[in-house]
Amino acid sequence: MTEKWLVGVDLGGTTTKMAFLTEDGDIVHKWDIDTDLSNKGENIVRHIAQSLEDTLHRLGESKERLLAIGIGAPGPVQRETGMLYEAVNLGWKNYPLKERLERETSLPVAVDNDANIAALGEMWKGAGNGARDLICVTLGTGVGGGVIANGQIVHGVNGAGGEIGHMTLVAKGGAPCNCGKTGCLETIASATGIVRIAKEKLSQWDKPTLLRGETITAKAVFDAAKANDELALAIVDEVMFYLGLALANAANVSNPEKIVIGGGVSKAGNILVERVGAYFRRFAFPRVAEGATIALATLGNDAGVIGGAWLAKTSLHV
Ligand SMILES: [Zn+2]
DSSP: OOOEEEEEEESSSEEEEEEEETTTOOEEEEEEEOOHHHHHHHHHHHHHHHHHHHHHHHHOOOOOEEEEEEEEEESSSTTTTTTEEETTTTTTEEEEEEHHHHHHOOOOOEEEEEEHHHHHHHHHSSTTTSSSSSSEESSSSSSEEEETTEEEOOOTTTTTTOOOOOBBOSSSSBBOOOOOOOTTTHHHHHHHHHHHHHHHHHHHOOOOTTTTOOOOOOHHHHHHHHOOHHHHHHHHHHHHHHHHHHHHHHHHHHSEEEEESSSGGGTTTTTHHHEEEEHHHHHHHHHHHHHEEEEEEESSHHHHHHHHHHHHHHHHOO
16 A cells, blocks of 8 residues: 655745655655745635645656645634634735635645644654653744643634743833734844844944944854854843743743754754753743753754644544
8 A cells, every 4th residue: 555645834924835744754755835925815725735736746646645734824823623813924814724725635634823833843753852741932033932731732712822932021111022012032032133132232332242343143143152252142141041031931831841942043052052041940940940851943944844744644633
């Protein structure tokens, strides 16, 4: 009998990553397409279905190969119906993603939030290493969060569970966040937040620093910190203070075995794990700190499609 494949789809505001995977979560073939934002995102689902067909054809395969699709989308999701409450980046509001994609592909479809499927991917095949209680935080342009308790994603009553990026860390006078609040973790620990803090501190710094005259990026800050630049170390310390505080408070709620840090900023590597770990241990309830290990995500851009396959496999019982 021919081995069946799962389909993982990670729908983003710029590109959509897609993959065929075995039932054990190994990637057989992966590719990506541009996300077509024209016409309020009306073409997106048709493009995904078309790309599936084209890719199968190119591989000399037929749809018989495919079991089900698991897709992550950038916004809060109603799990049971697979409806996306809102995806600002795509122009969708109350969009019946599961229903539309099932109609276009004739395959069963499971839908979840993109940060949540990344967490599932890391749990299954990445740094989570099978841990069933896990917190995953993605430090990119924004800060995504996924909380897994007893192997299940915490969704909450209207799809906004696990939004660690929007924990309020600066209660008074914090920077404005894309969500409409101020002082969110996202305003501090995202790539954009790090750049903002770096510029603020640089403008008040009169000692020598490698950052002066440079284009300030999160990577430049971490590189300078690794070279023991005093200002860069102060910036990193401030960011890690707040990230450690946020992760400790999140961990105090769910008592996770693993805390996985991913996204572009996590490429800074061990300096990040060490420094955030010190603040985490300071702020977490001692027994929570004892139980948790902080690790860097290992799947990179594949976390979403792998988590999508896990979602398809487990929620559709294929
Ligand atoms: Zn926010």
